[in-house]
Amino acid sequence: MNQQQSISNPFFSLNYESALESLDNDFFDLVQPANFSNLTLRFRNNKLLPILGLDSDKVTDKHFLDFCGRFKGRQSCLALRYHGHQFGQYNPYLGDGRGFLYGQVRLIDGKLYDFGTKGSGQTPHSQSRDGRLTLKGGVREVLAGETLHYLGVKTSRCLSLIETEAFTRDGETVRGSVMMRFSRSHLRFGTFERLDYYDRPDLIQQLLDHVIQYYYPNLWQQQDCYIYFYAELVKRIAQLVAQWMAVGFCHGVLNTDNMSITGESFDYGPYAFIDTYNPYFTSAAFDRQGRYSYRNQPSICRWNLEMLQRPLSAVIPFSEMEAALESFPELYTQAYQQKMLHKLGLDNLSLWEAEELIDLTLQLLFLTKIGYQQFFRELRLKFSLKWRESADFIRQDLEFLVSGEETAFLKRWCWLYHQLLFERSLDESKKIARRLEQANPIVALLKSEIEIIWQAIREDDNWQPFVDFIQLIQFDRDNSFKVSSKS
Ligand code: AMP
Numbered sequence: 211m212n213q214q215q216s217i218s219n220p221f222f223s224l225n226y227e228s229a230l231e232s233l234d235n236d237f238f239d240l241v242q243p244a245n246f247s248n249l250t251l252r253f254r255n256n257k258l259l260p261i262l263g264l265d266s267d268k269v270t271d272k273h274f275l276d277f278c279g280r281f282k283g284r285q286s287c288l289a290l291r292y293h294g295h296q297f298g299q300y301n302p303y304l305g306d307g308r309g310f311l312y313g314q315v316r317l318i319d320g321k322l323y324d325f326g327t328k329g330s331g332q333t334p335h336s337q338s339r340d341g342r343l344t345l346k347g348g349v350r351e352v353l354a355g356e357t358l359h360y361l362g363v364k365t366s367r368c369l370s371l372i373e374t375e376a377f378t379r380d381g382e383t384v385r386g387s388v389m390m391r392f393s394r395s396h397l398r399f400g401t402f403e404r405l406d407y408y409d410r411p412d413l414i415q416q417l418l419d420h421v422i423q424y425y426y427p428n429l430w431q432q433q434d435c436y437i438y439f440y441a442e443l444v445k446r447i448a449q450l451v452a453q454w455m456a457v458g459f460c461h462g463v464l465n466t467d468n469m470s471i472t473g474e475s476f477d478y479g480p481y482a483f484i485d486t487y488n489p490y491f492t493s494a495a496f497d498r499q500g501r502y503s504y505r506n507q508p509s510i511c512r513w514n515l516e517m518l519q520r521p522l523s524a525v526i527p528f529s530e531m532e533a534a535l536e537s538f539p540e541l542y543t544q545a546y547q548q549k550m551l552h553k554l555g556l557d558n559l560s561l562w563e564a565e566e567l568i569d570l571t572l573q574l575l576f577l578t579k580i581g582y583q584q585f586f587r588e589l590r591l592k593f594s595l596k597w598r599e600s601a602d603f604i605r606q607d608l609e610f611l612v613s614g615e616e617t618a619f620l621k622r623w624c625w626l627y628h629q630l631l632f633e634r635s636l637d638e639s640k641k642i643a644r645r646l647e648q649a650n651p652i653v654a655l656l657k658s659e660i661e662i663i664w665q666a667i668r669e670d671d672n673w674q675p676f677v678d679f680i681q682l683i684q685f686d687r688d689n690s691f692k693v694s695s696k697s
Pocket residue numbers: 303304305306307308309335336337339340341342343463467468477479
């Protein structure tokens with residue numbers, strides 16, 4: 211990068227580190243980005259700029275375009291090599307086929323982060339595919355990242371979305387885009403699986419040391435750091451999938467190449483938030499067997515962790531990893547219960563009470579088909595201290611959600627919820643409103659909402675619903691946390 215560029219564009223003067231690049235070059239291919247002739251900035255994530263240590267007033271749209279669309283400042287980028295289990299089958303023909311690692315930066319929190327692209331052209335891993343990202347795919351990934359982030363899920367986020375020239379896919383002309391992703395790491399379970407496929411225990415050791423030093427630094431000094439790392443990853447993944455389940459998120463393609471080694475959620479293709487509580491809901495149309503259905507996510511994540519044992523066994527004994535993995539169901543259940551209780555405004559229930567309340571809530575949602583997101587939003591909006599006095603007050607406030615026979619299910623639920631409120635002090639009950647506010651956003655990213663947003667873009671090039679949605683979810687979150695930190 212020449213000095214002139216770095217002075218004028220604040221993105222180029224971030225604290226870059228060649229962490230992955232300094233490893234063995236077997237981990238990546240150097241690639242050139244596509245040279246797009248037509249770039250329109252559609253989304254700039256101003257909320258990420260302070261995190262990068264940048265002042266959003268000083269970052270112009272041109273800075274975004276030069277950095278995220280023209281990839282100035284880099285001679286070549288790293289298309290990462292990886293394999294993975296896709297729908298249960300090992301696939302050695304993967305790798306960054308339409309993206310690359312632009313660079314890695316050390317931020318003021320002391321942590322290393324990745325800038326990775328999607329839709330930036332072909333690479334040696336494209337397998338004759340086009341290397342492109344549709345505009346709709348880009349819009350969907352921006353929405354997923356922001357929504358999950360504001361729901362408290364550890365996730366990658368998009369720094370920008372730039373519309374590029376249209377292209378032809380499956381005989382149809384589609385609008386194109388290129389996206390810049392900001393995440394902890396693009397190293398995947400599949401990065402390790404590939405090294406095992408080529409029988410390279412030396413590189414597995416090198417990569418594992420790298421991962422622990424950079425992403426689990428507190429473990430690095432410990433004597434048994436390798437098994438501690440695996441146990442910590444088991445915990446992070448259990449917590450992550452518990453968060454997805456509680457917020458009603460179905461990732462859709464939980465292949466091992468879409469599992470980050472840092473335990474962060476990323477790569478949003480055919481995801482969906484559940485509309486009603488249907489455990490069998492499957493978001494990817496091509497997932498005919500429902501392997502990645504909403505309810506299968508915990509067991510699939512556990513299976514993915516099991517697949518990772520094979521390459522890691524070059525360094526860590528199988529028996530130790532197996533023992534660590536045995537704690538997955540308990541870690542998952544604990545995290546899920548805690549998240550669900552927060553969505554219900556509660557905390558510190560006995561295990562028995564927590565189970566009863568969560569089971570009854572899920573039964574109510576399953577049998578009545580009240581919208582999953584809607585139910586929790588209504589709890590947040592309608593909650594009142596009067597609910598401590600009688601179950602009837604709760605029922606009166608929520609009755610509009612049900613009809614006919616369903617009223618009986620609601621009545622049972624109101625009775626139990628009232629019991630729990632009644633047992634709590636007035637002070638504790640006041641905290642419930644805050645918890646409900648923090649855990650349950652006003653807006654939900656349902657399929658219908660995405661369609662409304664996309665239709666406005668497709669038919670009228672109207673980006674307002676997209677902008678409004680993101681502003682609303684960001685505002686709601688910032689606001690509910692501000693209110694609670696004051697109280
Ligand atoms: P994904 O389903 O997005 O996680 O992608 C699975 C694999 O297919 C990865 O190796 C991607 O890089 C590759 N891939 C997906 N779409 C394309 C595309 N349009 N062009 C090239 N490679 C792609």
